Amino acid sequence: MKLLYFAWLKQKIGIAEEDITLPDDVATLGALVTWLKSRGPGYEEALGDLAVVRFAVNQDFAGLDHPLSDSDEVALFPPVTGG
Amino acid sequence: MIRIQAEDFDVGAEMAAMNGDGDVGALASFVGLVRGGKGDAKIAAMTLEHYPGMTEKKLAEIEAEARTRWPLEDCLIIHRFGRLEPGERIVMVITASSHRQAALEACAFLIDWLKTSAPFWKLEERSGGEEWVEARASDDQAAEKWAANK
Numbered sequence: 029m030k031l032l033y034f035a036w037l038k039q040k041i042g043i044a045e046e047d048i049t050l051p052d053d054v055a056t057l058g059a060l061v062t063w064l065k066s067r068g069p070g071y072e073e074a075l076g077d078l079a080v081v082r083f084a085v086n087q088d089f090a091g092l093d094h095p096l097s098d099s100d101e102v103a104l105f106p107p108v109t110g111g
Numbered sequence: 112m113i114r115i116q117a118e119d120f121d122v123g124a125e126m127a128a129m130n131g132d133g134d135v136g137a138l139a140s141f142v143g144l145v146r147g148g149k150g151d152a153k154i155a156a157m158t159l160e161h162y163p164g165m166t167e168k169k170l171a172e173i174e175a176e177a178r179t180r181w182p183l184e185d186c187l188i189i190h191r192f193g194r195l196e197p198g199e200r201i202v203m204v205i206t207a208s209s210h211r212q213a214a215l216e217a218c219a220f221l222i223d224w225l226k227t228s229a230p231f232w233k234l235e236e237r238s239g240g241e242e243w244v245e246a247r248a249s250d251d252q253a254a255e256k257w258a259a260n261k
Contacts, residue, residue, distance in 0.1 A: 035160055035232035036243045084230070087165035103162060103230075107246035110159070110190065110231025111143055111202055111222060 034105035040074035058092035139214035147197030162230035
């Protein structure tokens with residue numbers, strides 16, 4: 029699975045993207061977030077307040093109950109501020 | 112049409128190019144600039160980051176939605192990314208229709224929706240350091256108004 033991080037999530041986690049193998053017991057975006065938070069302090073800090081984090085699966089906005097497969101592209105970012 | 116680019120654009124030339132095939136009687140436009148701010152709020156520059164791929168996809172969806180809601184002859188969205196200084200252009204929306212109401216409403220819709228659904232993020236540079244711009248509740252409300260009025 030390809031993971032992408034943008035804006036301050038990228039800064040806190042320390043990388044813009046990574047390829048991971050989705051663990052067998054991670055079936056939803058919510059479970060992915062829980063798993064990511066266990067991977068280090070940068071992840072834990074970036075994902076500490078999910079009210080200010082948005083998600084996209086395969087380039088569409090998605091909620092925490094969205095199902096995942098290993099071929100998905102998942103992005104984590106703050107609420108958008110374009111325009 | 113959608114254009115995501117680092118370089119500036121020529122407002123007059125873009126407007127002049129939107130003459131359609133003869134049925135265009137109205138052009139409406141919006142241009143967003145980097146606001147320099149005053150006093151403590153003054154910024155030196157702003158860097159726009161985006162999500163290549165998703166940006167194009169979401170802007171194309173927003174354009175398609177506008178075209179289903181209003182009889183547009185043509186439509187252009189240009190959004191820049193990268194480091195921009197106060198006064199520089201960030202975004203332009205042009206809508207073309209036979210009559211003014213469709214062009215004006217569609218232009219307002221496009222910029223309101225773009226602000227809440229296109230994956231861009233602004234990083235402001237100030238004398239005291241850098242700071243990511245936070246999303247505004249008023250932007251969400253502006254976009255929701257169009258959902259309610261569908």
